[in-house]
Amino acid sequence: MSRLHINWIACEAHGMCAELLPERITLDDWGYPIIDGRPIPAELEAHARRAAEACPTFALALEKARRR
Amino acid sequence: MSVSAPPTGLPRLLAGVSGTGALSLARHLEIHGPLPAVERRRAHSALALVNELERSGLRGRGGAAFPAATKVSAVAAARGRAIVVANGCEGEPMSLKDRLLLERVPHLVLDGALVAAHAVEATDVLIAVDESATRAVDAIERAVRERPELGRGGSRVQLATVPSGYVTGQESAVLSFLGGGPAKPMAMSAPIYRCGLKGRPTLVSNVETLAHMALIGRHGGNWFRTLGAHGAPGSTLVTVGGAVAHPGVFEIETGTEVASLVQAAGGATGELQAFLLGGYAGTWVPADVGWQLALSPEGLHEAGAALGAGVVFALPSSACAVSEIAFVARWLSGQSAGQCGPCVYGLDAVATGLDQVRAGAAGEGALGRITRWASLAGGRGACAHPDGAASFIISATHVFAAELADHARRGPCARCAQRHVLPTPAAPARRAA
Numbered sequence: 001m002s003r004l005h006i007n008w009i010a011c012e013a014h015g016m017c018a019e020l021l022p023e024r025i026t027l028d029d030w031g032y033p034i035i036d037g038r039p040i041p042a043e044l045e046a047h048a049r050r051a052a053e054a055c056p057t058f059a060l061a062l063e064k065a066r067r068r
Numbered sequence: 069m070s071v072s073a074p075p076t077g078l079p080r081l082l083a084g085v086s087g088t089g090a091l092s093l094a095r096h097l098e099i100h101g102p103l104p105a106v107e108r109r110r111a112h113s114a115l116a117l118v119n120e121l122e123r124s125g126l127r128g129r130g131g132a133a134f135p136a137a138t139k140v141s142a143v144a145a146a147r148g149r150a151i152v153v154a155n156g157c158e159g160e161p162m163s164l165k166d167r168l169l170l171e172r173v174p175h176l177v178l179d180g181a182l183v184a185a186h187a188v189e190a191t192d193v194l195i196a197v198d199e200s201a202t203r204a205v206d207a208i209e210r211a212v213r214e215r216p217e218l219g220r221g222g223s224r225v226q227l228a229t230v231p232s233g234y235v236t237g238q239e240s241a242v243l244s245f246l247g248g249g250p251a252k253p254m255a256m257s258a259p260i261y262r263c264g265l266k267g268r269p270t271l272v273s274n275v276e277t278l279a280h281m282a283l284i285g286r287h288g289g290n291w292f293r294t295l296g297a298h299g300a301p302g303s304t305l306v307t308v309g310g311a312v313a314h315p316g317v318f319e320i321e322t323g324t325e326v327a328s329l330v331q332a333a334g335g336a337t338g339e340l341q342a343f344l345l346g347g348y349a350g351t352w353v354p355a356d357v358g359w360q361l362a363l364s365p366e367g368l369h370e371a372g373a374a375l376g377a378g379v380v381f382a383l384p385s386s387a388c389a390v391s392e393i394a395f396v397a398r399w400l401s402g403q404s405a406g407q408c409g410p411c412v413y414g415l416d417a418v419a420t421g422l423d424q425v426r427a428g429a430a431g432e433g434a435l436g437r438i439t440r441w442a443s444l445a446g447g448r449g450a451c452a453h454p455d456g457a458a459s460f461i462i463s464a465t466h467v468f469a470a471e472l473a474d475h476a477r478r479g480p481c482a483r484c485a486q487r488h489v490l491p492t493p494a495a496p497a498r499r500a501a
Contacts, residue, residue, distance in 0.1 A: 006448075007255045007450075008255070008407070008408035008409070008410065008411075008448060008449050008450050009254070009255050009407045009408055009450050010255070011408070011409060012409075013409055028410065028414075028444055029413070029417070029441070030409055030410075030413040030414075031409075032409040032410050032413075032448070034444065034448075
């Protein structure tokens with residue numbers, strides 16, 4: 001399972017992520033992403049990766065859930 | 069020199085503090101005795117110290133109440149030479165306790181930093197202090213000079229002055245500045261305990277937390293627990309402000325009721341409408357609920373509150389809560405480091421909305437929008453500033469619901485024009501801009 005992580009300093013509200021992963025990402029009144037914090041299931045993983053790769057400021061990352 | 073017997077009651081941290089000025093090294097040693105943990109360095113003593121911290125149950129006093137032993141062990145276990153940063157920046161405008169410790173008992177803070185350095189086997193210690201807190205800066209400088217042994221064989225201790233501001237004291241902002249960057253929070257790609265200052269394992273600890281460690285290093289963890297609430301034992305410093313006869317810093321046992329703290333501060337000077345607990349990143353509670361609350365994480369949790377950096381502010385009934393909240397909301401928006409969109413736009417919208425409500429100029433559903441914007445800002449930033457502001461705003465909308473609705477309908481009240489009682493210091497960084 002993976003999780004989405006946003007670098008809020010880098011995010012410039014381009015909104016690509018919400019276009020590519022509407023199942024987990026919506027936008028606020030100013031176009032900044034609101035992430036549904038649930039883990040990304042296997043069937044959404046490819047879409048999530050595509051959303052992260054499409055971010056023009058590299059603000060969105062798909063992180064493998066770490067076990068500690 | 070004979071080792072003094074462990075103190076049985078209060079004060080602990082503020083023992084010997086009277087009149088003005090800092091306790092000298094000689095006076096400090098007379099009161100607290102020497103620091104055994106640092107004087108007798110042995111291979112196992114670092115671990116022994118972590119065990120004492122664990123036993124003490126000490127939780128951080130910078131606001132997050134994180135277990136000190138957990139943080140220290142994480143740094144100790146990380147690979148590389150560790151650094152200790154004593155955070156005395158205290159950006160919270162209502163809090164004065166860290167400044168008081170630095171000014172009056174600088175050697176206790178230094179001892180605490182040395183205990184922490186010993187526990188994580190750090191050779192470098194930085195004491196970070198707000199550059200505008202000149203008395204604190206002087207006291208630490210003088211205290212370091214009084215101890216020429218520092219840096220010779222032991223840990224090297226240096227003072228680092230940090231620009232004033234609300235978010236500049238946040239731990240990643242302190243690390244950014246100490247690392248040569250701007251005094252603004254940064255996005256951490258790895259946890260600070262593993263990769264902090266200069267990429268080294270870093271223990272960032274509030275100066276009060278360290279001062280407690282100085283005493284745990286002397287008298288042990290079991291001694292520490294002899295006072296205070298079970299889940300978060302010991303004594304704690306609280307800054308009491310607002311409508312009380314003698315505002316200031318008090319050392320109390322955790323679990324002390326708000327009512328007895330206010331009594332210690334000379335009692336309320338008039339009827340109170342609410343308490344703000346934890347400062348501007350804290351929570352409002354109505355006065356009738358607040359009086360009985362126990363000042364411990366567990367006691368406050370019931371009321372959805374936390375002690376934060378130890379602030380209790382009494383809002384008098386004579387003040388207009390709506391006007392006060394709107395004013396502080398604008399100030400909080402202005403304290404944003406301006407880096408993260410949800411904070412920049414969200415807090416600004418909240419502040420504008422609240423001011424419209426105050427003026428009776430907000431449209432239908434304004435309060436709902438304000439609450440939504442505030443809650444959306446929380447958790448969506450590089451630091452916890454939007455989270456703290458959201459807590460302040462959202463709890464205010466609950467506690468002052470009637471007053472807000474009244475202003476939204478009828479506009480400003482007679483008390484709106486009064487001078488505000490909540491402090492909003494001018495931010496030097498913004499003045500310069």
